[in-house]
Amino acid sequence: MINYIYNIPHAIGSNVLNLFAHIGKISIFFYEIIFCTFTLPLYFKTFFNQIIKIGYNSLPVIGLTAFFTGSVLALQIYVGGSRFNAESIVASIVALGITRELGPVIAGLMLAGRVSASISAEIATMKVTEQLDALTTLSTNPIRYLVVPRVLAAMLTLPILVLIADIIGIMGGFVVATQSLGFIEQSYIKNTFDIIQLNDVISGLIKAAVFGFIVAFMGCYHGYNSTGGAQGVGRSTTKAVVSASILILASNYILTSLVFNS
Amino acid sequence: MTDLILKIEKLHKSFGEKVILNDFNINITRNTSQVIIGGSGTGKSVLLKCILGLIEPDQGIISYNNTPLNRDTRKEINFYDEIGMLFQGAALFDSLTVWENITFAIKSKRKNDLREIALDKIHKVGLDSTVLDLYPSELSGGMQKRVALARAIAKDPQLLFFDEPTTGLDPIMADVINNLINEIIDQVGATAITITHDMESAKKIADKISMLYKGNIIWSGDPGEIECSNNPYVDQFINGRSEGPIKINIKD
Numbered sequence: 001m002i003n004y005i006y007n008i009p010h011a012i013g014s015n016v017l018n019l020f021a022h023i024g025k026i027s028i029f030f031y032e033i034i035f036c037t038f039t040l041p042l043y044f045k046t047f048f049n050q051i052i053k054i055g056y057n058s059l060p061v062i063g064l065t066a067f068f069t070g071s072v073l074a075l076q077i078y079v080g081g082s083r084f085n086a087e088s089i090v091a092s093i094v095a096l097g098i099t100r101e102l103g104p105v106i107a108g109l110m111l112a113g114r115v116s117a118s119i120s121a122e123i124a125t126m127k128v129t130e131q132l133d134a135l136t137t138l139s140t141n142p143i144r145y146l147v148v149p150r151v152l153a154a155m156l157t158l159p160i161l162v163l164i165a166d167i168i169g170i171m172g173g174f175v176v177a178t179q180s181l182g183f184i185e186q187s188y189i190k191n192t193f194d195i196i197q198l199n200d201v202i203s204g205l206i207k208a209a210v211f212g213f214i215v216a217f218m219g220c221y222h223g224y225n226s227t228g229g230a231q232g233v234g235r236s237t238t239k240a241v242v243s244a245s246i247l248i249l250a251s252n253y254i255l256t257s258l259v260f261n262s
Numbered sequence: 263m264t265d266l267i268l269k270i271e272k273l274h275k276s277f278g279e280k281v282i283l284n285d286f287n288i289n290i291t292r293n294t295s296q297v298i299i300g301g302s303g304t305g306k307s308v309l310l311k312c313i314l315g316l317i318e319p320d321q322g323i324i325s326y327n328n329t330p331l332n333r334d335t336r337k338e339i340n341f342y343d344e345i346g347m348l349f350q351g352a353a354l355f356d357s358l359t360v361w362e363n364i365t366f367a368i369k370s371k372r373k374n375d376l377r378e379i380a381l382d383k384i385h386k387v388g389l390d391s392t393v394l395d396l397y398p399s400e401l402s403g404g405m406q407k408r409v410a411l412a413r414a415i416a417k418d419p420q421l422l423f424f425d426e427p428t429t430g431l432d433p434i435m436a437d438v439i440n441n442l443i444n445e446i447i448d449q450v451g452a453t454a455i456t457i458t459h460d461m462e463s464a465k466k467i468a469d470k471i472s473m474l475y476k477g478n479i480i481w482s483g484d485p486g487e488i489e490c491s492n493n494p495y496v497d498q499f500i501n502g503r504s505e506g507p508i509k510i511n512i513k514d
């Protein structure tokens with residue numbers, strides 16, 4: 001019993017220390033990425049490979065989730081709207097909801113699951129098998145060679161994916177609204193384009209770039225700092241996905257409330 | 263004054279409570295072959311990683327051509343362009359083919375020239391051109407080790423580190439590798455630091471053998487002298503006896 005009581009301050013202290021150590025490590029990692037991004041050389045080949053892997057290969061997943069999200073949004077808004085006799089609002093809310101919030105957030109979360117996990121597993125395995133050490137002895141900075149191309153590729157491709165997700169999501173709403181809720185096609189399209197402003201789309205795309213950074217950064221960071229063999233690879237993958245998802249949702253709130261709330 | 267390529271003074275490294283290197287000193291003369299022997303887990307690989315800057319030592323100075331090495335000076339003198347390292351576990355890049363692995367550090371050359379270099383090196387380690395386009399996962403353990411060796415020597419470096427170059431190889435292949443290491447030192451004028459448990463290999467390639475025990479070098483000498491070193495630790499080690507001054511903890 002006494003032992004437990006003594007353990008409490010010890011646990012608090014060591015957790016606080018851990019937290020600061022973590023923040024320090026993340027800052028250094030961040031700084032090195034920035035430094036390597038703005039100095040040569042940039043590894044174009046890996047960069048293009050990553051655009052394919054992160055961007056192109058994520059299209060089906062993101063397209064499907066966007067479609068279903070748009071569809072279900074239309075259904076729910078219709079139910080809600082009909083309680084105020086305002087069913088006509090479906091088109092506007094689907095368009096705004098998708099472009100401003102759901103497009104970027106859903107695409108970001110899907111990418112966190114798909115890409116953070118694979119990046120961190122790959123880099124952690126390279127660490128365990130001393131491939132990161134081998135890179136250094138072959139005059140190659142692992143951050144420059146592995147991390148920078150992934151971070152840049154994710155930041156570039158996620159906004160493009162989100163743009164596609166916006167279109168598919170709005171189409172999902174359109175299909176449900178016109179096929180099963182009885183909306184007239186021309187007026188639905190007109191309502192959509194009347195409400196949507198360039199700002200709505202752009203704010204979503206900027207969020208997407210931030211989320212892309214978070215996804216790749218968390219994947220790389222946890223992979224890079226993985227310890228303890230195959231078990232460690234699994235642990236770092238879980239950490240990457242969880243932390244990327246939480247950071248996406250948290251930063252989404254912060255961005256919305258501070259920057260895109262007008 | 264002798265021509266030292268590497269000088270290590272008072273090197274300390276511990277992991278937590280566990281002291282690995284304790285006041286470790288060694289001088290390595292240019293164009294010689296230094297072999298380091300020692301029991302499993304005595305810190306031989308850790309020593310190489312300290313020299314290479316992959317592990318930060320707690321204390322001590324490592325000088326290369328009279329320049330004390332640290333993160334900045336390694337960059338300034340392009341340290342990594344002048345060395346080659348064979349990792350104990352090969353550490354090949356599994357997303358790249360064999361020839362891309364071998365020529366990884368060679369920049370600004372056309373693809374055909376690179377393949378030419380890869381072919382030359384792969385022959386030297388006793389493999390043939392059929393492996394060039396394979397991925398490391400398609401090779402056997404001994405083949406991976408040899409590809410990694412080919413990668414370490416690809417740039418004809420001045421200073422080479424081999425972490426157990428002959429483990430996992432059959433006796434004939436091991437001899438091919440021994441000859442290769444000798445050739446690199448004699449003909450290219452390079453310096454090699456080799457870790458090995460293979461006493462045959464050690465006697466064949468070494469100009470000087472040193473034994474690491476409890477964080478320090480306890481014996482150094484010519485390969486010819488090792489049989490009659492009169493050092494009980496060395497005797498026990500090279501004859502592979504479980505009884506002797508080196509205690510092995512086995513519960514019965």
Ligand SMILES: Nc1ncnc2c1ncn2[C@@H]1O[C@H](COP(=O)(O)OP(=O)(O)OP(=O)(O)O)[C@@H](O)[C@H]1O
Pocket residue numbers: 277282300301302303304305306307308309350
């Ligand atoms: N990153 C690390 N963290 C903690 N301990 C480590 C680490 N690396 C090595 N060690 C410890 O250092 C000691 C020496 O390891 P090292 O790999 O240098 O042994 P070695 O002499 O190369 O052995 P072997 O001949 O089996 O390869 C071991 O006891 C190991 O547990």
Ligand SMILES: [Mg+2]
Pocket residue numbers: 306307308350425
């Ligand atoms: Mg070792």
